[in-house]
Amino acid sequence: MKAVLRLAVVCMSATPLAHGLAIAGLILVLLTLITQRIFPWWTLGVAAQPRLALGFQLVLALLSSIASLLLFCSATGMPALIHRLAMGHQVGVMPHGRLKLLTSAGLVVGGLSLLSATLAYLSFVDFPLELPPIFWSSLYLSLFAFTLSYMVIWLMGLYRTTMTTFVGVLLVILCLLVPMRLSLRGAMETQILLIPTLLMWGMIGGLIFAAPRFATIAKRPAFIADGAGSPGAGSKPIDLLLGTANPWRYALAQIPPLFLAGMLVVDTPGMLVLFVLLATLTGAAASLAAGRSRRLWLRSGASRAELYRMVESAHVRQGVWSLLVLILMFALVGGLAKFSPAKFGTGIVLLVVAMATGNWLGLFCTQGLGWREGGCAIIAMGLLMLGAYLCVAAPPHYLAAFSLDLAFLGLIAGFRYLAMKRWREIDWMRC
Amino acid sequence: MSVIETSNLTKRFGKTLAVDDVSLKVERGHVYGILGPNGSGKTTTIGMIVGIIRPTSGTFRLFDGDTPQDLHEARRRIGGTLEQPNFYPFLTGRENLKIVAGIKGLGKREIETALAVVNMSDRAHKEFKTFSLGMKQRLALAAAMLGDPELLILDEPTNSLDPEGMVEIRELILKLAGLGKTIVLASHLLVEVERICSHVAIIKNGRLLKHGTVAEITRGDSSYSVHAGDLNSLQTAIENYPGTQHTHRHTDRIIVELKDNDPAALNRYLAQRGIYLSELSEQERSLEDAFMEVAFTGESNSRQGS
Numbered sequence: 001m002k003a004v005l006r007l008a009v010v011c012m013s014a015t016p017l018a019h020g021l022a023i024a025g026l027i028l029v030l031l032t033l034i035t036q037r038i039f040p041w042w043t044l045g046v047a048a049q050p051r052l053a054l055g056f057q058l059v060l061a062l063l064s065s066i067a068s069l070l071l072f073c074s075a076t077g078m079p080a081l082i083h084r085l086a087m088g089h090q091v092g093v094m095p096h097g098r099l100k101l102l103t104s105a106g107l108v109v110g111g112l113s114l115l116s117a118t119l120a121y122l123s124f125v126d127f128p129l130e131l132p133p134i135f136w137s138s139l140y141l142s143l144f145a146f147t148l149s150y151m152v153i154w155l156m157g158l159y160r161t162t163m164t165t166f167v168g169v170l171l172v173i174l175c176l177l178v179p180m181r182l183s184l185r186g187a188m189e190t191q192i193l194l195i196p197t198l199l200m201w202g203m204i205g206g207l208i209f210a211a212p213r214f215a216t217i218a219k220r221p222a223f224i225a226d227g228a229g230s231p232g233a234g235s236k237p238i239d240l241l242l243g244t245a246n247p248w249r250y251a252l253a254q255i256p257p258l259f260l261a262g263m264l265v266v267d268t269p270g271m272l273v274l275f276v277l278l279a280t281l282t283g284a285a286a287s288l289a290a291g292r293s294r295r296l297w298l299r300s301g302a303s304r305a306e307l308y309r310m311v312e313s314a315h316v317r318q319g320v321w322s323l324l325v326l327i328l329m330f331a332l333v334g335g336l337a338k339f340s341p342a343k344f345g346t347g348i349v350l351l352v353v354a355m356a357t358g359n360w361l362g363l364f365c366t367q368g369l370g371w372r373e374g375g376c377a378i379i380a381m382g383l384l385m386l387g388a389y390l391c392v393a394a395p396p397h398y399l400a401a402f403s404l405d406l407a408f409l410g411l412i413a414g415f416r417y418l419a420m421k422r423w424r425e426i427d428w429m430r431c
Numbered sequence: 432m433s434v435i436e437t438s439n440l441t442k443r444f445g446k447t448l449a450v451d452d453v454s455l456k457v458e459r460g461h462v463y464g465i466l467g468p469n470g471s472g473k474t475t476t477i478g479m480i481v482g483i484i485r486p487t488s489g490t491f492r493l494f495d496g497d498t499p500q501d502l503h504e505a506r507r508r509i510g511g512t513l514e515q516p517n518f519y520p521f522l523t524g525r526e527n528l529k530i531v532a533g534i535k536g537l538g539k540r541e542i543e544t545a546l547a548v549v550n551m552s553d554r555a556h557k558e559f560k561t562f563s564l565g566m567k568q569r570l571a572l573a574a575a576m577l578g579d580p581e582l583l584i585l586d587e588p589t590n591s592l593d594p595e596g597m598v599e600i601r602e603l604i605l606k607l608a609g610l611g612k613t614i615v616l617a618s619h620l621l622v623e624v625e626r627i628c629s630h631v632a633i634i635k636n637g638r639l640l641k642h643g644t645v646a647e648i649t650r651g652d653s654s655y656s657v658h659a660g661d662l663n664s665l666q667t668a669i670e671n672y673p674g675t676q677h678t679h680r681h682t683d684r685i686i687v688e689l690k691d692n693d694p695a696a697l698n699r700y701l702a703q704r705g706i707y708l709s710e711l712s713e714q715e716r717s718l719e720d721a722f723m724e725v726a727f728t729g730e731s732n733s734r735q736g737s
Binding site: 428430 | 513534
């Protein structure tokens with residue numbers, strides 16, 4: 001039991017970042033619980049201040065969601081850790097090692113789900129809904145969503161390319177959002193989710209117990225591990241090394257999630273947010289460019305400035321392809337939803353801005369995602385979401401959206417300047 | 432003309448000092464081995480020279496030029512393998528080289544020349560995934576040779592190769608040296624470096640402990656191998672010789688370490704006692720012995736220093 005607990009703790013605090021996220025998540029959980037228990041009148045409301053109570057309730061619900069998300073993120077290293085331990089020899093030496101490994105993974109997912117369900121239950125305390133169903137529904141949902149997300153993260157780690165990262169991130173977002181959306185709309189009995197969850201855990205158990213037999217399958221091909229693109233007819237050698245050789249693949253990969261989301265997200269703000277998110281993600285593939293450009297530097301004989309120009313144009317080319325598909329899809333959605341020309345135009349400009357922001361922000365991240373880069377990404381994403389809101393609010397604030405687009409031009413120019421500066425002094429040992 | 436000249440090159444990663452004040456000089460035509468255990472700073476030193484790592488302090492010159500423009504021009508004259516052979520597994524050797532040549536702006540003729548140099552012309556039509564490790568490394572060398580660079584920088588070229596592969600690569604490097612290329616190679620395989628290199632630099636914990644020709648490094652300071660008809664009498668006489676520091680008897684000879692490093696005096700002393708030597712030669716150490724001695728002494732010195 002001690003070993004299982006220790007493994008579970010390691011899964012949630014394997015790196016300093018994971019450790020920090022777990023602590024931050026737990027602090028938020030405590031904060032929410034204390035607020036709920038000690039000051040119930042805040043959320044229960046008093047006759048004189050019903051709106052205030054509703055406001056607090058919303059804040060607490062938001063805090064609960066953030067706490068769950070932070071704790072979920074803190075264990076994103078778990079799939080890789082379990083994979084490595086299962087493939088190693090040490091687990092064979094430990095008594096019932098594989099069972100302990102499986103139990104610890106289950107404990108993490110179960111614990112997180114239980115916590116999320118409890119928080120959801122407490123967030124709706126005294127709300128005019130039946131209490132037990134909310135708890136159980138949240139528990140089933142969390143178990144399913146967390147299990148599926150960690151499996152996707154495991155696969156992403158196993159086959160790490162721009163394409164898998166891109167699709168994987170989308171899948172994780174969908175894994176977390178879609179079941180919740182379905183259940184809130186009453187389109188699904190959450191109990192049904194227990195079946196796929198149990199099946200997934202059966203599969204995970206099978207993989208852990210038979211890990212040594214899967215050694216050859218799990219071994220990543222050098223080409224995939226390296227993350228370069230596959231050569232297509234007429235691909236430029238530079239694009240092959242940078243992984244931008246087949247931009248149409250990324251572009252087309254956006255269509256299935258858009259269709260899937262289109263079936264679930266019916267409101268215009270939701271769709272626009274999804275489009276903006278996709279535009280940013282496509283550009284963010286550029287964040288892998290620094291590490292990949294090492295071979296290009298060694299072989300091309302280009303100066304650092306020339307190298308940056310090569311990398312930048314390759315990623316802009318890739319971004320334009322993706323943007324074209326996004327704009328076509330947006331036109332389709334706009335046509336169906338009968339967007340006004342102003343809304344359609346503002347939306348397209350926002351997509352261009354989102355792609356450019358993601359692209360140059362990605363190029364700026366030459367040393368991975370540190371606090372500075374993360375901060376910039378959060379601010380940029382916040383502003384993009386604000387842009388989406390201004391575009392679809394009723395009534396829409398087109399002038400404000402236009403002003404924001406202009407501000408974004410400055411932000412993009414700033415990111416480009418910083419990217420060029422960093423690439424002039426790039427140290428591939430730190431990439 | 433010096434091809435590489437570093438002066439007080441230092442690289443620090445946070446609190447870790449990866450390379451500490453390294454100054455070395457590689458002349459044209461040298462086969463220069465940078466020797467050191469794993470994590471000693473060999474790759475970091477090479478990385479700074481080829482420009483993938485920025486030095487924290489210190490300077491270096493390539494082909495006698497040190498301005499950014501000179502260094503940029505000089506890097507076009509360098510070919511290198513600073514990574515495991517990493518090509519597309521489902522493309523042939525020739526197709527893989529075509530990609531590299533495309534980046535360097537070179538054509539078919541250069542590809543065929545590079546393949547011929549590494550003796551792969553007849554096997555370049557096979558897929559990379561079917562290559563042995565030795566062939567993969569040879570293809571990497573062919574990629575480095577594209578454009579006929581004057582300086583080749585090779586990081587652990589025989590790492591993880593089987594004995595046959597090692598011999599293949601060793602012969603290939605010697606062949607390239609014979610073509611007049613200057614070669615710098617980093618390795619922790621002492622036997623390989625001893626067989627391939629003309630010059631050696633020993634690095635440990637980021638510090639350059641010793642450098643020079645292989646002969647200079649392996650030369651014993653004051654140890655001599657002596658032989659005479661009666662080894663027992665010889666041993667007794669040597670042990671009684673006041674200048675003897677240490678003796679060690681082998682089956683057919685005696686190794687003697689002298690205090691004053693004067694073998695003539697020892698010979699005279701033995702002759703006066705009626706012992707006439709049939710052999711008196713300077714004791715040569717293997718590079719491994721020299722490395723262990725230098726590395727150990729260097730470590731003790733740095734400990735004392737700190």
